[in-house]
Structure formats: structure tokens, C-alpha cells
Amino acid sequence: MNVLCIDTSNQPMSIAVYKENELAGEITINIKRNHSIQLMPNIEHLMQQANLKPKDLDQMVVADGPGSFTGIRIGMTTAKTMAWTLNIPIKTVSSLKLIGASLLYQNGLVCPFFDARRGNVYTGLYRVLEGEINTIEDDCNIDMASWLTQVKDIDEKIFFISPNGENFKELIEQELGEKAVYVEQPFQLPRASLLWKMSQSNEESPIHLVKPNYHRKTEAENNWLKQNGEGSHDERG
């Protein structure tokens, strides 16, 4: 199998190529740059390094969110369009699970999170055991203070891991004390190469229907719901 993996759901951009089931290469860039400019030239470069043509690809894997709305869409549009036009399957993996997978051989609880501004985070809770990572609490959009209150009573060490979580480091240590382990660089960056393994237990996504998992409605929809009552017909789910 030749597989192209993409994650652009936050500031870091990570792409990986598998050639005949072996990891041929991976590029991870953690610099504030425009994914729309960077992604495709880097894919081309990595594919050239692996001596692969687009038509040699057998599968696409993409991180489908949560994260920056625009960022997720750039990776997803690229993966989706390539999967469609090359007529190959596409699979998706949570961007949070991908970050959590950085600790795949460190047994225990992992809490990956992304700063969603104004005290909010996208987060979830995962358990890592012998190279497997499983969901304990589903990905969600929540204010960090409430989330920490929720996980505080778990009587176990939790690894907090985030590519942009510096603002919450103090709060986490203050709330959870010794139980919290704040994962430092470079382990907090996404590695697209992990996407393929993460995706293996997932179903293939129907190409036309695959879309980002934003975990958050738009401002306009929230305001509309406020004015028209929460019970109103929900546009997009």
C-alpha cells in the first residue's frame, strides 16, 4: 500500500507518505505559515523523495478536526479531492487522537487539547495501552476550567498534550497538581505518520460526504438559535 497522510488542523503542518507499507518520509513544520501555500508543494516534494506519482497512491488519510476551521478545511479539501480524482479510499482520524498517539507507548491516560480561545479548548480523554489508543471521553468543545473539574477526580496520572496549550499549563498544574504531566516539545507536535495506524480500525468515509468535525457551530447559527429558541430545527447537526 502507498498511503498519503495529512494533518493541517492547527498551526503545525504534518504530512507523511508510506510506500509499500513502509514509512518513506514525513514532514512536520511548526512555523506560523499559510497551509494553503505550503501544503501542496510539500506533498509534491515528499512524493518525489519517495519516488511516487499521485497515481501510485492507494489511500488517503486525513485528520478531520477539531482545530482551526480554515486549517482543517485545507487538509480535508486536498485529501478529499485527491481521493475522489484518483478513485482511492479516504479515511479520517480525530486531530486530537492523532496528538494523543504521540504517546502510543506510554501506557496511561492522555488528554490531548487545542486552545479554542477565550478559555475554551477542544479536548477529549484517551487511554493508551501497549501501542493502542482508545477513546474514554469523546472529543468536545468546552471551557478548560469545567473540563479540569470533570477529570480532576480520576485517580490516575494524566498526560496533557497540546501543540498550542502554553496558556493552560499553569491552570492544569494548579487544578491537578502531581497527577498532571504536561508533555513538552517535541512530543506535543502532530506526526502525520501515525494517522495510517490510527485509521486502520476506522471505516472508509464516503468521499463526497466526508467533511470536517468542527465540534462547534458557527457564531451566526448560535445567535440564530438564541433568537429563535434552542428547540428550533438544527441546520447542520
Add this chain to the structure above:
Amino acid sequence: MKTNEIILAIETSCDETAAAVVKGGTELLSNVVATQMDIHQKFGGVVPEIASRHHIEQITLVIEQALDEAGMTMEDIDAVAVTEGPGLVGALLIGVNAAKSLAYAHDIPLIGVHHIAGHIYANRLEQEFRFPLLSLVVSGGHTELIYMRDHGDYEVIGETRDDAAGEAYDKVAKALALPYPGGPVIDRLAQDGDDLYNFPRAWLEKDSYDFSFSGLKTAVINKLNQLKQKDEEYRIEDLAASFQNSVIEVLVEKTYKATMDLDVKQLIVAGGVSANKGLRQALQDRFKHTDVELMIPPLYLCTDNAAMIGAAASIEYHKQHYKDLKLNANPGLMLG
């Protein structure tokens, strides 16, 4: 270089997800538009984030349908074209990244198109251009007079200094509590009204081809408030007709003067507002007894579509003005 190249074009600059297949810049093989109009209606205008969310859900479906209707596969396509700007950045990004993926996957040229160039070239799907020509571009975001000496050569000689014509329509419609999008509603009401209020016409400096509509918009809103305050009876049709007459008179007279000053062979009318019946009629009347050939696209080519992007891209294809894979959305892209 093929003369009858086949271009797959993509347009996602606002609230339409569109794809089309165009042959040789003049022959339309398919033209698919998925509109989001009804989705944005309840918000009273286009919500950029919602537009982007819909584009990503529609993009591959629309492209597939465009190829199917043209009876083609990607193997038949010689180049991929896409609107790179201006427009909503998040919306543009979907089209741009889809186009780059197709160009890379099939190793074919990638062409970036200015949205307004597209609106102008929509007309070439109907009739060949004769230069020099003048184009009046009127839409929700644009009011521009563009002079063209040759294909792909654009000189903006006049533009709005404040609101675009379509924007003034939308704002007045909002003040009159008309449903979104208000332009077509005002046009319809105006057909049954009379110009009772004689709103100001903004001619600006004597030699200027520029436009200004924000003063007019304010005058209409003030008049409406005044009528309400005095509890006077009024017909919304008359307000609509008075507003529309003022807009159209300025658009038509300035355009007429420019065609005479520049001695052009054709006048091309482009953009969403060129669907306006009042404007079409006034232009036809004004240019009836002139040597200037008036070209107004059929309605389905006035509003945003990808066929026009494919038509404009053909010119760039023959000049080999290709983009590389770094192509980005450019919401403030300038023409020419």
C-alpha cells in the same frame, strides 16, 4: 498547445459552489452551480463561515457532475482553472485547494482567474469580442468600468468610491424590510412604481467615470423615515422605482459617456446586477441608435458560475500564464 483546449473551471468565491467544462474559451460543455442562497436567507446575508462549510461538502459532487454532464473524465481535461480572488477568503480556499489537488494529481496546468475577468468573459460564451471594448461590471461587490484593448488586458477606468451598486440595493432593501436578496425584489417592485421622489444623482467630477451610491442610499432611508414620521401614505413601489431610476441613470449615462470618449466597438455588461430588468431596458434604449454593440449575458451567466472562469482562463492558457502549486486564495486581488 491545443487551440480547442478543454478547461475544467471551479468557482467558490462567495455562496455558489460551481464547476464547468469549457472548450476553446467559447463553447460551454457543462455548467453546474450549487447555490446556498436559501441557507443564508435566514441570516439576512452571506455568512462566510457557513459558506465555507457548505463549499467543502459540495465541491467534489459539483466537479463530478460537471465532468459527467460534459461526457468527460479528468483524462480529457487540458487545464484546471479556479477563481483566486477577490471574494471571501475561506470560500475561495476550497476552490483553490481542490483545483491544486486536481492539477497535481493529473499533472496538468493550473490557471488562476480574477472573478471580474470571469464575469466579463461570460459574454464570450455567447459572442466573440471586438476591441477596443468597454465592460460595465455591476454586482454585490463591484461597480466598475473596465477598458480592454485586447484579450486579457484590463484597465479599470472607473469604480465606486463607496458602496457597490448591488450593495446599495441590498441596504435599501433591508431598510424597506424586503426579503434577502433584495436586489431582484426592488427591481420587480420598481416596475409598478413611479419616480415620485427624484433622489439625487451622484455625478461626481465632470470627467470622472467613478461612481458613488452611499449618498443615494442615505437619501432613500431618510425619505422613508420622514414618510413614516409624518404618517404620510406612500407606496413601496414608488420608493423602489425612485431609487432604481437614480442608480440606473448614473450607471447608464457614465457608461454611455465612456463608450463615446473611448470610441469602443462593444459594451459588455457583466455581474449579478446585469440581471436587473430596469438596467437592461435602459441600456438597450440608450445604445439603440449608436454604433456600439451592446452585449448582455443571458441570466444564467450573469450570476456567479464557473463557465465564466473557464472562458477567462482560456486566454491565460494560450499565453501559458500558469500558476504553481503555491497558488493561494487572494481576497483582495486586483484586476490587470
